Amino acid sequence: MSTEFEITETLDVKGQSCPMPVVKTKQAIDDLSEGEVLKVVATDSGSMSDIEGWANSTDGVELLDQQEGEDVYKHYVEKTA
Amino acid sequence: MSTDTSPSSADETGEEMADEGSDPAALQARIEALEAQVGEMEDDGQKKMTIIATQGSFDMAYPPLILASTAAAFDWDVVVFHTFWALDILHEENSKNLKLSAVGNPNMPIPNALAALPGMDALATRMMRSKIEENGTATIEELIDLSLDQGVDLQACQMTMELMDYDEDEFYDGVTTDVGAATALEHMADADIQLLV
Structure with missing residues (x-):
């Protein structure tokens, strides 16, 4: 499946579990500029719900897409403000 | 339906607005001030x-x-x-x-x-x-x-x-x-x- 947005940075949190995927995503987003997109690669199955929940409750970020692969979960988050 | 079932917060602003009477410009200014106030309250939404x-x-x-x-x-x-x-x-x-x-x-x-x-x-x-x-x-x-x-x-x-x-x-x-x-x-x-x- 192709993505129609440009990825600025990729964050690898494979092998890490709650709360690391969310906390590290937040830290990586803080280092980006408005309009840039972070790709997060995780193996934590809870990251699908957790990163969505975080993005929904946090200002200045938008979850563009989530993909579930074989044991790998990919999240695309844009910094919007 | 009766119109005087307004919530208490509207009563308070009503008192302040009484001084300004029905002058549309004053009312407009008041509305803008209140909108700004509400905007500030919403911005301060940090949990x-x-x-x-x-x-x-x-x-x-x-x-x-x-x-x-x-x-x-x-x-x-x-x-x-x-x-x-x-x-x-x-x-x-x-x-x-x-x-x-x-x-x-x-x-x-x-x-x-x-x-x-x-x-x-x-x-x-x-x-x-x-x-x-x-x-x-x-x-x-x-x-x-x-x-x-x-x-x-x-x-x-x-x-x-x-x-x-x-x-x-x-x-x-x-x-x-x-x-x-x-x-x-x-x-x-x-x-x-x-x-x-």
């Missing part, structure tokens, strides 16, 4: 969470730290007030040696009679630590560093510090000391979420 941590066993150190570091990632204003045994979580040396209790824990697959034997707490703790490492779960130290880095206010209750003969130099850098119940209550009164762990 607050206060956690009171009282437990210092290895397993009970995790929930407050996980919630605090995650809430900080939500940009919330977070205070964790540590009292009694939870002070060990902030204690640089003791935090590395937190123990799990094998006795009186019905979730442990060890009968109490065996769990009470010397060395069983250490064994249970070792088993849990290796599970945590295997699972890629963060360590207590990592969660403390993450929380402090993200601006979580980790507070150490002064009264219990003195009770246990702890010096603030023994705590992680960045831990807030010289605080008591009133400081915790002040934050709790304003908080959206208050938890006792």
